[in-house]
Each structure stands twice: as C-alpha cells, then as structure tokens.
Amino acid sequence: MIIDTDPGHDDAFAILLALASSNVTVLGLTAVAGNIPARMAAENARRIVELAGRAEVEVRTGADLPLFRPARHAHDIHGKTGIDGYDWADPEAPPCGGYGPEWIISTIRQHPPGTITLLALGPLTNIAQAFRRAPDIVARLAGMVMMGGGFFEGGNVTPSAEFNIVVDPEAASIVFRSGVRLTVLPIDCSNRALMPGGWADCCAALGTRTGDACAGMIRFFERHGNAKYGTRTRPLHDVLAMAWILWPELFSGRACHVGIETSSPLTLGMTVVDWWHVLGKAPNCLWLRDCDHETIYARILECLSRLP
Numbered sequence: 001m002i003i004d005t006d007p008g009h010d011d012a013f014a015i016l017l018a019l020a021s022s023n024v025t026v027l028g029l030t031a032v033a034g035n036i037p038a039r040m041a042a043e044n045a046r047r048i049v050e051l052a053g054r055a056e057v058e059v060r061t062g063a064d065l066p067l068f069r070p071a072r073h074a075h076d077i078h079g080k081t082g083i084d085g086y087d088w089a090d091p092e093a094p095p096c097g098g099y100g101p102e103w104i105i106s107t108i109r110q111h112p113p114g115t116i117t118l119l120a121l122g123p124l125t126n127i128a129q130a131f132r133r134a135p136d137i138v139a140r141l142a143g144m145v146m147m148g149g150g151f152f153e154g155g156n157v158t159p160s161a162e163f164n165i166v167v168d169p170e171a172a173s174i175v176f177r178s179g180v181r182l183t184v185l186p187i188d189c190s191n192r193a194l195m196p197g198g199w200a201d202c203c204a205a206l207g208t209r210t211g212d213a214c215a216g217m218i219r220f221f222e223r224h225g226n227a228k229y230g231t232r233t234r235p236l237h238d239v240l241a242m243a244w245i246l247w248p249e250l251f252s253g254r255a256c257h258v259g260i261e262t263s264s265p266l267t268l269g270m271t272v273v274d275w276w277h278v279l280g281k282a283p284n285c286l287w288l289r290d291c292d293h294e295t296i297y298a299r300i301l302e303c304l305s306r307l308p
Contacts (some may be wrong), residue, residue, distance in 0.1 A: 001119055002017060002028060002029075002104060002107060002108075002116060002119070002167070003018060003026050003028075003029045003030070003087040003119045004029070004031075004032055004104070004118065004119065004120045004121065004127060005029055005032070005035030005045060005121040005122055005219050006031065006033065006035045006036060006041045006122030007031075007041055007044040007048060008030050008074075008082055008121070008122070008237070008238065009034070009078055009082075009083055009085070009217045009220070009221040010214075010235075010236040010237045010238035010239055011035070011121045011122065012044070012083050012148075012217060013214065013236050014119070014238040014241060015029065015034050015239065016048065016051075016052055016210065016254050016303075017049045017085070017242045017243065017246075017304070018119070018198050019054050019302040019307070020052070020304060020306045021050065021246055023056075023246070024245065024246070026054075026057055027111075027116070028057060028059065028103065028107065029045045029049070029057065029058070029059045029060070029094055030059075030060050030061075030062045030100030030101070030104060031045055031059065031061050031121055032049060032063055032100070032122045032125050032126045032128050033063060033065060033071050033073075033123065034073070034165075035072075035074045035078045035082050035122065035163075036073055036075070036081075036082035037061055037073065038061050038063060038064040038100075039064065041061075042059050042060070043090075043091055043094075043095070044082050044088075046059050046092075046093060046095060047089070047090075047091050048083075050092055050093075051152060051307075051308075052094045052306065052307045052308070053182075053308045054124045058093045058095075059096065059105050060095055060098050060099070060163065061099070061100055062100025062101055062125070062126040063100070063125040063129060064099070065125075066123065066125055066167055066168035066170070066171065067125060067129075067168055067170045068170050069157055069167075069168065069170075072167045074163060077224050080219070080273075083217055084214040084217075084220045084280055085216035085218070085220030085221065086212065087160045087216075088275055089103070094264055098196055100105050101126045101129040101130040102130075104130040104137075105134040105137055108134075109137060109140070109253070110301075111140075111202075114171040114269070115142060116140070116283050117141065117144070117145065117245060118141055118145070119145050119146070119175070119241060119245065120145070120146040120147070120148070121164075122164055122167075123144075123163075123164050123168040123172075124146070124164070124165075124168060124171040124172050124175045125168045125171045127171070128172075128174040128305060131175065131180070138178050138180045139179075141181065143182070144180045144182050145176075145178070145182075145241050145242075145244060146164075146184055146185065147164065147184075147185045147186075147237050147238045147241040148164035148165050148172070148184065148186065149172075149184055149187070149188075149193055149271035150163070150188055151186065151188055151213060151271055151287075152188045153186070153187045153188045155189050155234060155270070158268070158269065159186055159295040160270040161240070161260075161261075161268060161269030161270050161271075165271055166269030169260050169262045169269045170266060172271075173259075173260040176258055176259070176260055176265070176285065182284065182285040183244060183253075183285065183286045184258070184266040184271075184285065184286065185237070185241040186256050186271065186287065186288065187237065187290040187291055188239065188287075188288075189253070189289055189290060189291055190235040190236075190237040190240050192291070192293065193235045193240055193291055194231070194234075194235050194291035194293065195218065195233045195235065195297060196233070196297055197232060199218060199256060200216075200219050200222070202301055203215040203218065203304065206305050208303075208307065208308055209308060210304055210307040210308060211304065211305075214304060218236075220224070221236075222234050227260055230257035235293075240291065240293075240296065243291075243296045243300065244291075244301070245301075250291055250292040250295055251290070252287045252288070252290045252291070253288035253290075254267065254289065255285070255287075255288050256273050256275055256277070256283050256284075256287045257274045257281040257283050258271050258272065258273050258287065259271075259274075260272070271303035275287070286305065
C-alpha cells in the first residue's frame with residue numbers, strides 16, 4: 001500500500017497501525033499540505049516511521065498548496081507541530097528526493113495491476129495530481145480508501161464540509177469522478193467511533209516508546225476536541241480508514257453516488273451523498289456509516305503493542 005498523509009494525530013495512528021500489521025506492505029508515504037504544510041507533514045511522517053522502528057520506509061513531499069486555493073491548516077486542533085503531546089526528536093533521516101505525486105505514478109506502474117491499495121488520510125491534492133497526470137494508474141489500483149467527507153453528520157469545519165474535502169474540493173471532485181474503486185470513511189462513521197475512556201492510559205501501559213507517544217498524542221488531541229464538542233473522548237478518524245483495510249467485516253455502509261460541491265460559498269466542500277439512489281446514477285464509492293468500534297480499538301491496541 002501507499003499512504004498519502006498530513007500528520008496530524010489521527011494520521012499518526014493510521015500509519016503506526018499499518019506498520020504494525022503483518023499482512024500489508026507499506027511501499028512508502030507521500031506528504032500533502034493539510035493539517036500542516038507539506039514539508040512539516042513529511043518530517044512528521046519520518047518521525048512516525050522511525051518511532052515504529054521502520055526507518056527504511058521512504059517518505060516523499062508532495063503538494064504544498066491545493067489545486068486552485070490558498071493553503072488551509074489545522075494548528076488549532078493538532079498543535080504547532082501537528083502531532084503535539086509527545087517530545088518528538090528530529091527525524092534521523094530527511095524525506096527522500098522526488099515529488100510525491102510523481103512517485104505515486106511510477107510506483108503504481110512498476111507493480112502488477114491490482115496489487116496496490118492507496119490510503120488517503122488528508123486533502124486529496126497529491127492523488128488528484130497523480131490521476132490527472134497519469135489516468136492509466138486508476139485501473140491499476142486494487143482500490144483506494146480515504147478518510148474524508150460527511151453527510152449525515154454535516155461538517156466539522158463548516159456546517160456542511162469536512163476538513164479533508166473543503167481544503168481542496170476540486171481535488172476531491174477529480175478523485176470521486178475518476179472511476180477508482182473507492183471506499184470512504186466519513187465523519188458519519190468516525191463520529192460514532194469514539195476512543196474508549198482511558199485509552200491513553202492503555203497506550204501508556206504498553207511500556208514502549210510507541211505507547212508513550214500514542215498516550216501523549218491522545219491526551220493533547222482530546223483536550224481540544226472535548227472542549228470544542230463537549231464530549232468525554234474523541235474519535236481517531238484516520239486510523240479507522242486503515243482499520244477498514246484490515247477488518248472490513250467490522251464496518252457497514254452502502255454503495256452510493258457522491259458528488260463534491262466546488263462553487264457554492266455556503267456549501268463549498270460538501271460531499272453530497274445519494275444514499276437513497278434518487279438520482280439513478282451509478283455508485284462511485286462505498287460510503288461507510290457504522291462500525292464495531294469497541295472491537296476495532298481493542299485490535300488497534302494489540303497491533304500497537306508489537307511496535308518498539
């Protein structure tokens with residue numbers, strides 16, 4: 001698999017879960033501007049793979065701006081570094097050279113068709129650039145899984161738009177119209193999947209550097225989220241997308257046609273989900289709605305326990 005990411009606390013958990021899983025091979029990571037600028041995202045990705053003892057996993061920097069819009073970040077949620085809450089060392093190795101979308105294209109072309117899954121955890125700028133430059137790679141993918149969007153839950157940045165979509169709605173529109181075999185983990189699903197109470201303590205109890213980092217990130221992430229939403233705990237949105245790749249039987253959803261609003265000043269970035277098939281259009285994604293989050297978080301914790 002290839003992971004496109006903008007770490008981000010929940011991105012970090014998704015990356016760690018992928019690296020801890022014996023039945024997937026992470027070919028590399030590409031960083032995109034989202035929660036933080038792309039250069040910082042690439043450095044954070046290096047920190048995360050090194051924390052996991054997987055320094056050989058390559059990271060490349062991608063797009064630092066959306067296709068047609070100014071940058072929009074989320075330091076208010078993820079802190080100055082994007083993964084505040086743990087005393088991160090500087091990465092021992094820098095990101096690799098080369099541009100993220102170009103590396104995505106070449107890597108997909110170098111592998112047999114149907115063998116690579118693309119996991120997108122941030123705005124879809126890198127993916128849209130790759131699909132536009134090399135439309136042949138779409139059919140070569142086994143599939144694409146993304147975290148983003150919301151319909152029944154509305155949005156988490158505006159009343160109608162979720163962060164990963166509204167940062168670059170034109171990129172999202174390109175991806176949803178590309179024909180890629182797409183599974184979407186929206187806030188409709190993740191907002192129902194809160195971390196268990198005291199999960200930070202469970203991570204700390206692992207007695208590892210990974211467990212300590214996870215505990216610190218959770219405590220920082222929850223302080224903001226709980227204050228904003230008036231909740232006791234928060235969902236780790238992105239890790240659930242990775243969890244679907246590993247345990248799809250723990251999720252439920254529906255094949256739907258989804259369109260992206262790219263022009264309205266009121267609903268920019270809205271993911272318009274035809275849940276009841278009233279438009280008669282062919283589905284372009286599997287839209288996840290619910291999951292067995294207690295089992296999922298228990299399995300994630302078991303996987304994290306394998307890391308140093």
